[in-house]
Amino acid sequence: MSMALTERRPLRSQDAAAVDRGSIESFFAGLQPDWHSNWAWDHYEATILALMHQFGLRRLCEIGGGRDPLFTVEDARRHGLDLIVNDIDAGELALTPKGLRTARFDIAGDLSEPDVARGGYDMMISRMVFEHVHDVERAWANIHALLAPGGIGLAFMPTLWAPVFALNHILPKAASRAIMHALFPARRQDGDDPVFPAFYDQCRGSRAALEPMLQRAGFRDVHVQPFWGSGYFERMPGLRGLDAAFNKLAAKADWRLVTTYAYVVVRKER
Numbered sequence: 691m692s693m694a695l696t697e698r699r700p701l702r703s704q705d706a707a708a709v710d711r712g713s714i715e716s717f718f719a720g721l722q723p724d725w726h727s728n729w730a731w732d733h734y735e736a737t738i739l740a741l742m743h744q745f746g747l748r749r750l751c752e753i754g755g756g757r758d759p760l761f762t763v764e765d766a767r768r769h770g771l772d773l774i775v776n777d778i779d780a781g782e783l784a785l786t787p788k789g790l791r792t793a794r795f796d797i798a799g800d801l802s803e804p805d806v807a808r809g810g811y812d813m814m815i816s817r818m819v820f821e822h823v824h825d826v827e828r829a830w831a832n833i834h835a836l837l838a839p840g841g842i843g844l845a846f847m848p849t850l851w852a853p854v855f856a857l858n859h860i861l862p863k864a865a866s867r868a869i870m871h872a873l874f875p876a877r878r879q880d881g882d883d884p885v886f887p888a889f890y891d892q893c894r895g896s897r898a899a900l901e902p903m904l905q906r907a908g909f910r911d912v913h914v915q916p917f918w919g920s921g922y923f924e925r926m927p928g929l930r931g932l933d934a935a936f937n938k939l940a941a942k943a944d945w946r947l948v949t950t951y952a953y954v955v956v957r958k959e960r
């Protein structure tokens with residue numbers, strides 16, 4: 691009988707913890723998310739808390755949290771989070787609810803701003819931010835530099851080539867802005883929910899499309915969770931039905947070219 695030649699050394703307690711906690715891929719396999727993007731919106735907060743719990747993380751930075759961060763001061767206290775809200779825009783951070791700590795820097799910049807803390811975060815999250823970032827590969831490389839070893843990055847983003855975002859991407863800015871303002875009056879520049887310019891750089895729902903870039907940024911443990919469908923056609927009965935049928939079929943076929951949203955999740959090596 692031949693013997694395996696792998697060295698059998700006793701596991702140190704840290705090794706054991708790393709083995710027990712598993713990969714990001716296995717975390718999501720256990721979670722069993724639904725294909726519809728309603729799941730992504732409804733479970734965003736719970737997914738972050740579950741990841742932090744499972745991987746023993748505490749220091750959380752929300753990228754592009756601006757005027758509308760995910761957690762309140764009370765939430766952070768209740769969940770034992772050391773929370774900081776980032777944004778590129780000082781005007782947005784001036785609207786961050788009082789009591790939350792803020793850090794102004796460009797996630798795709800040169801990280802020379804005084805608020806930057808390299809290796810200072812256990813988890814970095816963002817919701818509807820990456821489509822506004824002009825150099826997303828740089829943003830992921832910066833996230834790698836800002837995370838502590840074993841830290842997790844999660845970007846919840848709209849993706850191409852979902853027809854609704856493809857249209858927004860292709861139409862002249864003035865036209866897509868006018869459509870958005872007609873559909874959602876609150877999203878005027880002077881309203882509560884302004885529209886920021888969108889580039890959709892590297893906003894994709896396919897692992898095959900994103901993995902080479904994420905590896906260049908330094909990540910080996912990678913997961914892309916795809917979602918289909920949106921609420922954009924809610925008020926247009928004909929289009930709503932067509933869009934729903936299209937997304938159901940696309941999800942069934944696992945057609946990653948036309949995902950509507952994705953969670954892109956990475957973990958830095960320990």
Ligand SMILES: C[S@@+](CC[C@H](N)C(=O)[O-])C[C@H]1O[C@@H](n2cnc3c(N)ncnc32)[C@H](O)[C@@H]1O
Nearest residue numbers: 754756758777778779782796797798817819822
């Ligand atoms: C559409 S808002 C999303 C706000 C919030 N995350 C939410 O879900 O409602 C996009 C935010 O990202 C910020 N942002 C855009 N580019 C950024 C960058 N390169 N670095 C940091 N924040 C950025 C904007 O200033 C804005 O506050």
